Amino acid sequence: xxxxxxxxxxxxxxxxxxxxxxxxxxxxxxxxxxxxxxxxxxxxxxxxxxxxxxxxxxxxxxxxxxxxxxxxxxxxxxxxxxxxxxxxxxxxxxxxxxxxxxxxxxxxxxxxxxxxxxxxxxxxxxxxxxxxxxxxxxxxxxxxxxxxxxxxxxxxxxxxxxxxxxxxxxxxxxxxxxxxxxxxxxxxxxxxxxxxxxxxxxxxxxxxxxxxxxxxxxxxxxxxxxxxxxxxxxxxxxxxxxxxxxxxxxxxxxxxxxxxxxxxxxxxxxxxxxxxxxxxxxxxxxxxxxxxxxxxxxxxxxxxx
Amino acid sequence: xxxxxxxxxxxxxxxxxxxxxxxxxxxxxxxxxxxxxxxxxxxxxxxxxxxxxxxxxxxxxxxxxxxxxxxxxxxxxxxxxxxxxxxxxxxxxxxxxxxxxxxxxxxxxxxxxxxxxxxxxxxxxxxxxxxxxxxxxxxxxxxxxxxxxxxxxxxxxxxxxxxxxxxxxxxxxxxxxxxxxxxxxxxxxxxxxxxxxxxxxxxxxxxxxxxxxxxxxxxxxxxxxxxxxxxxxxxxxxxxxxxxxxxxxxxxxxxxxxxxxxxxxxxxx
Numbered sequence: 001x002x003x004x005x006x007x008x009x010x011x012x013x014x015x016x017x018x019x020x021x022x023x024x025x026x027x028x029x030x031x032x033x034x035x036x037x038x039x040x041x042x043x044x045x046x047x048x049x050x051x052x053x054x055x056x057x058x059x060x061x062x063x064x065x066x067x068x069x070x071x072x073x074x075x076x077x078x079x080x081x082x083x084x085x086x087x088x089x090x091x092x093x094x095x096x097x098x099x100x101x102x103x104x105x106x107x108x109x110x111x112x113x114x115x116x117x118x119x120x121x122x123x124x125x126x127x128x129x130x131x132x133x134x135x136x137x138x139x140x141x142x143x144x145x146x147x148x149x150x151x152x153x154x155x156x157x158x159x160x161x162x163x164x165x166x167x168x169x170x171x172x173x174x175x176x177x178x179x180x181x182x183x184x185x186x187x188x189x190x191x192x193x194x195x196x197x198x199x200x201x202x203x204x205x206x207x208x209x210x211x212x213x214x215x216x217x218x219x220x221x222x223x224x225x226x227x228x229x230x231x232x233x234x235x236x237x238x239x240x241x242x243x244x245x246x247x248x249x250x251x252x253x254x255x256x257x258x259x260x261x262x263x264x265x266x267x268x269x270x271x272x273x274x275x276x277x278x279x280x281x282x283x284x285x286x287x288x289x290x291x292x293x294x295x296x297x298x299x300x301x302x303x304x305x
Numbered sequence: 306x307x308x309x310x311x312x313x314x315x316x317x318x319x320x321x322x323x324x325x326x327x328x329x330x331x332x333x334x335x336x337x338x339x340x341x342x343x344x345x346x347x348x349x350x351x352x353x354x355x356x357x358x359x360x361x362x363x364x365x366x367x368x369x370x371x372x373x374x375x376x377x378x379x380x381x382x383x384x385x386x387x388x389x390x391x392x393x394x395x396x397x398x399x400x401x402x403x404x405x406x407x408x409x410x411x412x413x414x415x416x417x418x419x420x421x422x423x424x425x426x427x428x429x430x431x432x433x434x435x436x437x438x439x440x441x442x443x444x445x446x447x448x449x450x451x452x453x454x455x456x457x458x459x460x461x462x463x464x465x466x467x468x469x470x471x472x473x474x475x476x477x478x479x480x481x482x483x484x485x486x487x488x489x490x491x492x493x494x495x496x497x498x499x500x501x502x503x504x505x506x507x508x509x510x511x512x513x514x515x516x517x518x519x520x521x522x523x524x525x526x527x528x529x530x531x532x533x534x535x536x537x538x539x540x541x542x543x544x545x546x547x548x549x550x551x552x553x554x555x556x557x558x559x560x561x562x563x564x565x566x567x568x569x570x571x572x573x574x
Binding site: 021022024025026028029031032033034035036038039040041042043044046047050102103106109111112113115116117118119120121122123124125126127128129130131132134135136138139146178182183186187189190238239241242245246260263264267268273276277280283284287288290291 | 311314315317318319321322323325326328329331332335386387388390391393394395398399400401403406409410412413414415416417418419420421422423424425426427428443444446447449452477502505506508509512513523524527528531539542543546549550553554557558561564565568569
């Protein structure tokens, strides 16, 4: 213990104590270090290493420099999945945030049945994505699915929602927004509860409308939460691919494929681990960039508080 | 005027909430009714458990349940031990390399095992663990997130309590066990709920490393069962889907507040 070290009078005892503290601490950390090194640090370095080598199908793999990267940049599928991922992020992140905010404002009010509302909004969060995908798959089934049945009632004809490249991404985005909005709601809810009620009273005395108050007071005060949620939602848009395995397999014609799903396909269907490593390096770089933005932003928040 | 605005909003909020529950309600409807009612809403439709019986008999769901239970217990137990020890070291010891090691731990917060599937597959295969439950669990046992959360908690433990335990002659381990662990209770519950939910629902990694009934968790079992090429009846698939999500859903309904608070705590850090 630190205090034990401080209070010890003799230098030799101090040194012995410091040495013991070091041994103790490292022993406590040993299991975590070994596991992290094996399943996080080594794999990151190995990914980078393998991305510079050719595939060793039978023979030895050779150092090929940046060849895998040149190939990746010329790969139409890679370009498409990257574009898809950006589209997917743009489609899901702002929508989830807006809905989460709306839900939080509603649940925060003394509204009839607010605990039921909170329950309804939050429930999708605890469901497995794979189960959700199963349910929504049937929603989107041509002709028999709930969506088509509903639209038929309105006089429209059936549509192959997940089989049409122009609708598949929107369908998946709607589902992901449904799954995620309630999760982000709880962070807004927590933030709303920290806004002092005096502010609202003061604004009411000044005759400010509710909308004005929301726009000029609530929204700016929620800014840190909004940033926090945006970053998490952005990371999720690169991490969530379970639904693709069940619903579209990235199709039709890669129209719904995302980067991580493409990595999965390249590595485990096409068995091209060298190229999969190259793609993984790209994904790691994206995630690291997002995380660094987060650190910078977190630092700033610490300074202001 | 104000009253009216409120009621319009209440109606809108309720409409959205009902819309939000629709997919779940729909899956329950089709799971508990004969398949001819799968796409037809009729209040007089007879209730049945037949779909569940058929799903249960057509695939080894009992085994999948057992596998998932073993998986989440193994992950949670491992995470609790490893994170507690590491967090204790980071929070209370001043030692050589502390800052560097902590930074190395944080790396996992940005690059999670979920994206390192290619190399982790190689590692698991080199360890000769493919197609086992430990294979699914191992990459997640050292959780940067758990270490981070517990370190925050342990740092806030008042020094007087530690001193008092020391005076009574407690060793480092004694202090950890008698002072820190009990005071971390809320953090442990929050982390535990999030971890169990995450690993109950996790899919891609288990799909990659498992290949047999003996090791597949529920999610992978459900995907195998529901694959279109198996030609299983839609109502039966929904019943299986409901079975997969039921335990967690029930736990959530029973301990709603606890769940929401845990997810929030864990998220905000």
